[in-house]
Amino acid sequence: MDIQEQRQGxxxxxxxxxxxxxxxCREFESHLLxxxxxxxxxxxxxxxxxxxxxxxxxxxxxxxKQARAxxxxxSLAALQDNPREVFDIxxxxxxxxxxxxxxxxxxxxx
Amino acid sequence: MNSDDKTLMLEIDSRLDCVxxxxxxxxxxxxxxxxxxxxAYQVQTSTVEAVNNAIIHAYSNQLGxxxxxxxxxxxxxxxxxxxxxxxxxxQLPPDIEPEPDxxxxxxxxxxxxxxxxxxxxxxxxRNTLILSKSFSNKH
Numbered sequence: 001m002d003i004q005e006q007r008q009g010x011x012x013x014x015x016x017x018x019x020x021x022x023x024x025c026r027e028f029e030s031h032l033l034x035x036x037x038x039x040x041x042x043x044x045x046x047x048x049x050x051x052x053x054x055x056x057x058x059x060x061x062x063x064x065k066q067a068r069a070x071x072x073x074x075s076l077a078a079l080q081d082n083p084r085e086v087f088d089i090x091x092x093x094x095x096x097x098x099x100x101x102x103x104x105x106x107x108x109x110x
Numbered sequence: 111m112n113s114d115d116k117t118l119m120l121e122i123d124s125r126l127d128c129v130x131x132x133x134x135x136x137x138x139x140x141x142x143x144x145x146x147x148x149x150a151y152q153v154q155t156s157t158v159e160a161v162n163n164a165i166i167h168a169y170s171n172q173l174g175x176x177x178x179x180x181x182x183x184x185x186x187x188x189x190x191x192x193x194x195x196x197x198x199x200x201q202l203p204p205d206i207e208p209e210p211d212x213x214x215x216x217x218x219x220x221x222x223x224x225x226x227x228x229x230x231x232x233x234x235x236r237n238t239l240i241l242s243k244s245f246s247n248k249h
């Protein structure tokens with residue numbers, strides 16, 4: 001899968017493009033956990049995330065657990081309507097800090 | 111079978127890189143026959159979860175096994191059947207929302223929430239998950 005990555009100050013912004021599912025979730029998990037290790041402040045930019053399955057949700061949950069254990073910060077931004085439905089039905093909207101824009105997510109880190 | 115009823119059979123190999131094609135096809139069929147965007151997305155996602163389960167759990171992620179997907183629309187009722195010849199599920203996940211930290215069980219939860227019913231059965235070595243949902247079709 002295509003994963004866009006950029007650094008804004010001390011924050012790493014990861015942008016998965018297209019689908020996050022069983023086929024590519026391991027690749028994204030590796031990127032996400034590495035980013036958390038590297039910077040401790042990560043935003044997942046969901047602007048171009050068109051589809052997420054339960055396998056993709058699991059990756060985000062694993063990352064959230066790692067962030068909690070290491071006192072890192074993880075936020076999501078710009079979640080589109082269809083993936084947001086999956087988040088809502090799965091209870092993930094209450095687990096994650098979800099912001100309308102990447103800028104808002106970065107600002108929330110303080 | 112009524113002449114207005116529609117049925118399509120798909121068969122894929124037990125490879126995860128085939129699953130997206132199934133989901134995209136199912137979504138397109140739902141949109142063609144009158145589902146709104148969100149309903150089509152819900153059916154697509156539920157079908158993908160079912161096919162993933164067949165590949166990952168029934169076939170232990172081994173290639174070279176068949177997975178059948180039957181899409182049918184009759185009397186404004188959509189039915190998706192996903193079948194495999196792998197290991198049978200002895201016990202279905204409980205129909206309760208997974209704990210926030212639980213890493214498994216969300217696929218079944220999503221299917222049960224978004225479809226009207228999700229029934230699992232085994233007959234002559236073939237396991238079938240039957241998902242159904244009502245929606246108004248324009249054809």
